[in-house]
Amino acid sequence: MGCGNIAQLGNNTIKISDRSVSVTKISDIQPNPQTDTKIYLEGKVTTIAPFLTGGAYQLQDPTGKIWVVTNQTLPSVGDEVAIAGEVKFQSIPISGQEIGEAYVQQEEQLEHKSGQREESVQTSNKQ
Numbered sequence: 001m002g003c004g005n006i007a008q009l010g011n012n013t014i015k016i017s018d019r020s021v022s023v024t025k026i027s028d029i030q031p032n033p034q035t036d037t038k039i040y041l042e043g044k045v046t047t048i049a050p051f052l053t054g055g056a057y058q059l060q061d062p063t064g065k066i067w068v069v070t071n072q073t074l075p076s077v078g079d080e081v082a083i084a085g086e087v088k089f090q091s092i093p094i095s096g097q098e099i100g101e102a103y104v105q106q107e108e109q110l111e112h113k114s115g116q117r118e119e120s121v122q123t124s125n126k127q
Contacts, residue, residue: 023082027063031089031102041066041104042082044115045075059083059104070106078115084108 024039043061054071059081068085075081085104092100 021084025063026059026061026066029066029087029102029104031100032087037087038084038107039087039104040082040084040110041068042111043080045077045079045081048074048077050074056103067101067103068106069103070109072106072109075109075112076114080111080113080115081109082111084110 021040023042026041026043029039041059041061043059045057046060046065047058049056054069055074056067056069057074058065059068068083069088083104083106085106085108087102088105089102090100091098
């Protein structure tokens, strides 16, 4: 599916071929460890973290930010993307308290507009 089949319809829907899908606001994503929910997001890439294959990037919309993990080629910082993905939850129990975080596993990149580089690549020595 190429970008030619996609048109933006305001802030709340994306048209993919013949159908429109609702775009989820990042602030509406709930960290639910019980459910893997498919969603559609659009926003600007603010940080990237490359892995040996694929990587992760932080996606920002006017309501917040979330990490997106992908096995595909990473977008660049400043790019605007629309994606389909599944909400996942990474449990991090510390001293009997859950401080886990929701993230999105990208299934498909629906739209990609190149932007300007605004922030640096995040690097880490952790494995």
